[in-house]
Amino acid sequence: MAERMLQFTKVSRAMPQKRSAKERAADFREIYGEFSPDAAQAQASRCSQCGVPFCQQGCPLQNNIPDWLKLAAEGRLEEAWRVSSATNNMPEICGRICPQDRLCEGICTIEQSGHGTVTIGSVEKYITDTAWAEGWIQPIKPPRERSQSAGIIGAGPGGLAAAEQLRRKGYQVTVYDAYDRGGGLLIYGIPGFKLEKDVVERRIRHLEASGVTFRFNTRVGSDVSLGDLRSAHDTVLIATGVYAAKDLKCPGSGSEGVLPALDYLTASNKVSLGDKVEAYESGALNAEGKRVVVIGGGDTAMDCVRTAIRQGAKSVTCLYRRDRANMPGSQREVQNAEEEGVVFEWLANPEAIIDTKGGKVKAVRASRMKLGEPDASGRQSPVKTGETFDVKADMVIKALGFDPEDLPALFNEPSLTVNRWGAVRVDYATMETSLPGVYAAGDIVRGASLVVWAIKDGRDAAEAMHKAMRAAEQAAKVAAE
Ligand SMILES: Cc1cc2nc3c(=O)[nH]c(=O)nc-3n(C[C@H](O)[C@H](O)[C@H](O)COP(=O)(O)OP(=O)(O)OC[C@H]3O[C@@H](n4cnc5c(N)ncnc54)[C@H](O)[C@@H]3O)c2cc1C
Ligand code: SF4
Secondary structure: OHHHOOHHHOOOOOOOOEOOHHHHOOOOOOOEOOOOHHHHHHHHOOOOOOOOOHHHHHOOOOOOHHHHHHHHHOOOHHHHHHHHHHHOOOHHHHHHHOOHHHOOHHHOHHHHOOOOOOOHHHHHHHHHHHHHHHOOOOOOOOOOOOOOEEEEEOOOHHHHHHHHHHHHOOOEEEEEOOOOOOOOHHHHOOOOOOOOHHHHHHHHHHHHHOOOEEEOOOOEOOOEOHHHHHHHOOEEEEOOOOOEEOOOOOOOOOOEOEEEHHHHHHHHHHHHOOOOOHHHHOOOOOOOOOEEEEEOOOHHHHHHHHHHHHOOOOEEEEEOOOOHHHOOOOHHHHHHHHHOOOEEEOOEEEEEEEEOOOOEEEEEEEEEEEEEEEOOOOOEEEEEEEEEEEEEOOEEEEOOOEEOOOHHHHOOOOOOOEOOOOOEOOEOOOOEOOOOOEEEOOHHHHOOOOHHHHHHHHHHHHHHHHHHHHHHHHHHHHHHO
8 A cells, every 4th residue: 555655746735725815705604625535535645655654753643644634535525533532532633723833734754855744734724624424423422321421611522521521431531611612712712714613513523422521601610619529429520711901001002992901702613603792793792894903913913814804804814023933823824814905014013002082992002123143032122223114004903822711719729829920830651730639631721822732731731630539439449358
């Protein structure tokens, strides 16, 4: 079968078809189509089957990429899906939204040799979308039911991955979430043009059909306490993500029309899901007909600018204090945003929000920056050039990142240890926190990170929770003998 592989010198790299900027700016559907079976096979056959697969090292889940690419190239899709899903609870989601250029594809050997990386993410998505379409993904039937139970706080990717892993082993699993739906940022943060909502909802339905119980609209810390959950379950996982938005510190930042990014994106996602959102209908969280300025250069900022385009904004400008090469967001997303009509003001730092006499935003005053000396992290720090300029605005969206909330206070558990940024401290060998039997995973441990890392943490935590519960079960048996 070797002749089916190493086709990179004959077959050029190709992504699935991307819809035109004009067409995609008119809706919230994903911008890429699906590979045809022939195209998926041809793209997978480009893999050079390296002895040391660097792509696998670049994937936080250590996915066995060369094996499922080979199986896909041979048309053995069900086997490819089995290999792919052995290490990843939601390959079709990672295939859509992992920043592959910084992970698996970024260190693909044929990319290094100038042939263009294997389109690993798109093939991964194709394999699992096919598995769903063919009915290969069926509700989990554990080999035996266990009486022990796990309580999981947070239905984001970290919590969901742990829930699935524990359910596979037969544990009784309850997931508690403050939102009215599962998915965390997959459902209410990331817009449909990157990840359509039914792709996320399908995963929640799958877990429900597999016997996982979801308690939505349940905020741990107010509706129920962490202590209650520790009494009700044999083990508890904290996977609450990070939601304290970093604020804009400049005069006028409290003006009407200056919004936190997540309020804006959540409202838009709810509308896409068919919910009635008053603040959207009133126009407060709707960019239609407005001049929109988004402040920030990460993935959240990219999602805001592209959402504003789809809502029919009059103009959309993104201000970022460093240059394009030094922005934290994905370059692929910047290119998509530019194609859709977003204007980027690189090396621009907001100095003040200028408002009307009535307190409504009317412009953002920005300083022109240049890159100076590298800071402690080695990144060049932006410094002011002395030049300022104004950008007219009716809506300003703050997308400056997120910090952890004060969980020891929210959970009334002062002995839950956090680091100096407020992230929950864990023993990385087990993901256990300072509270015995309580584990943590995802952004609440790492700070704002990536979906694939949350899945990895959720899986690692589930494995440690399983080991601890099995040990407790065995100890109870011995004690009873
Ligand atoms: C706008 C945006 C775009 C992004 N785009 C990408 C991307 O393209 N690719 C990528 O890999 N990553 C992206 N990320 C990052 C990614 O979404 C996160 O890293 C990931 O979702 C973290 O998963 P998690 O399970 O730790 O937390 P979350 O997904 O945040 O889920 C946490 C869940 O916990 C619940 N919760 C919180 N507190 C409580 C409580 N007290 N009681 C009960 N429930 C609670 C929340 O309601 C939520 O459902 C993006 C993030 C944002 C904000
Ligand atoms: S999970 Fe993400 S990093 Fe890993 S192979 Fe898939 S797309 Fe690449």
